[in-house]
Amino acid sequence: MNKVTVKINGEEDYIVNIGSDLLKDAGSIISEVHAPCRVAYITDFTVGAHYTATVVDSLKDAGFEVFIFAFPAGESSKNMETYEKILEFLADNEITRSDLIVELGGGVVGDLAGFAAATYMRGIDYVQIPTSLLAMVDSSVGGKTSIDLESGKNLCGAFHQPISVICSVDTLETLEKKYFDDGVAEIIKYGMLGNEKILKILHSCVENHDNLYFALKPFLSEIVEESISTKLNFVKSDVYDNGKRQFLNLGHTIGHAIEHASRYAIPHGHAVAVGMCSIARAGEKMNITEEGTANNVTALIRACGLPTSTIISPVDLYNSALSDKKRRGGEISLVIPVKFGECEIKKFKIDELKNILTLGVK
Numbered sequence: 251m252n253k254v255t256v257k258i259n260g261e262e263d264y265i266v267n268i269g270s271d272l273l274k275d276a277g278s279i280i281s282e283v284h285a286p287c288r289v290a291y292i293t294d295f296t297v298g299a300h301y302t303a304t305v306v307d308s309l310k311d312a313g314f315e316v317f318i319f320a321f322p323a324g325e326s327s328k329n330m331e332t333y334e335k336i337l338e339f340l341a342d343n344e345i346t347r348s349d350l351i352v353e354l355g356g357g358v359v360g361d362l363a364g365f366a367a368a369t370y371m372r373g374i375d376y377v378q379i380p381t382s383l384l385a386m387v388d389s390s391v392g393g394k395t396s397i398d399l400e401s402g403k404n405l406c407g408a409f410h411q412p413i414s415v416i417c418s419v420d421t422l423e424t425l426e427k428k429y430f431d432d433g434v435a436e437i438i439k440y441g442m443l444g445n446e447k448i449l450k451i452l453h454s455c456v457e458n459h460d461n462l463y464f465a466l467k468p469f470l471s472e473i474v475e476e477s478i479s480t481k482l483n484f485v486k487s488d489v490y491d492n493g494k495r496q497f498l499n500l501g502h503t504i505g506h507a508i509e510h511a512s513r514y515a516i517p518h519g520h521a522v523a524v525g526m527c528s529i530a531r532a533g534e535k536m537n538i539t540e541e542g543t544a545n546n547v548t549a550l551i552r553a554c555g556l557p558t559s560t561i562i563s564p565v566d567l568y569n570s571a572l573s574d575k576k577r578r579g580g581e582i583s584l585v586i587p588v589k590f591g592e593c594e595i596k597k598f599k600i601d602e603l604k605n606i607l608t609l610g611v612k
Contacts, residue, residue, distance in 0.1 A: 383433025432519025
């Protein structure tokens with residue numbers, strides 16, 4: 251088992267545990283950072299059907315008293331209604347500030363459970379057990395928690411760090427291909443932000459195997475560790491996303507707009523993949539991005555089985571992007587590749603965004 255220590259300015263350190271077959275040890279791992287107590291175990295129906303028995307038995311064996319809450323899988327559950335039900339569940343089962351939330355699932359479960367932990371009784375401890383590649387390499391680390399509003403994605407949320415993260419990469423065997431590919435998009439993002447080891451692994455895998463999951467399987471623990479370490483380089487000094495952490499938004503302004511405009515029919519990683527291609531194309535046309543970068547980005551993303559364009563119009567994307575969290579008054583910050591492996595943050599007037607979208611989307 252590999253361990254990454256998360257050190258973020260002003261926050262308590264915590265450990266990300268990475269390996270295979272870790273769910274049966276979840277109780278003992280958690281007991282190292284929290285005394286036995288009442289646990290609100292939160293999952294979705296799909297993931298829970300595979301792994302709840304293993305995790306709950308492990309928690310009970312370690313002395314925890316477990317109360318189970320499950321909800322329908324998918325982005326459509328990441329809303330105020332599900333959030334309220336979780337809060338009522340916590341109160342009904344007399345979860346107190348000395349107790350614990352343990353979540354098992356992908357990014358939707360992690361965001362919901364984390365936001366409940368951040369706000370219930372003004373904050374209680376929680377543990378992330380991500381079961382999707384996207385959640386392992388991205389949302390389980392860094393403390394962002396949220397729900398969606400009708401106006402846009404992740405508009406209601408809080409910063410709240412977990413006390414432990416358990417990444418058992420064998421859970422990826424039961425993940426649908428499109429959701430595995432979602433995680434690959436975020437991994438590509440870390441490569442575009444400068445992690446050459448990730449890029450070498452990805453290029454080697456797409457060149458020598460036509461099934462990306464099986465090609466990446468021997469490298470999963472390593473690539474999760476590399477991705478988390480890369481993310482921490484941007485997060486550790488900027489937990490509240492006011493400076494360096496914003497580099498992690500590469501592809502996300504357009505990506506979130508695609509998700510919202512499609513009513514979440516297009517999943518997050520697929521949308522971000524299109525977002526990265528689009529902003530690289532726009533960057534070249536604005537003479538910000540080195541020529542050829544867009545072709546290189548697009549080629550890698552396409553080789554990984556991800557989309558590189560969208561049929562959603564620039565006007566519809568612009569309307570969806572108006573509520574983006576990265577907007578500050580009449581300006582919006584965009585992460586634009588300078589070349590493959592190097593990006594910069596530029597501010598634009600919000601009305602310039604429509605033209606940028608037109609330049610990049612095809």
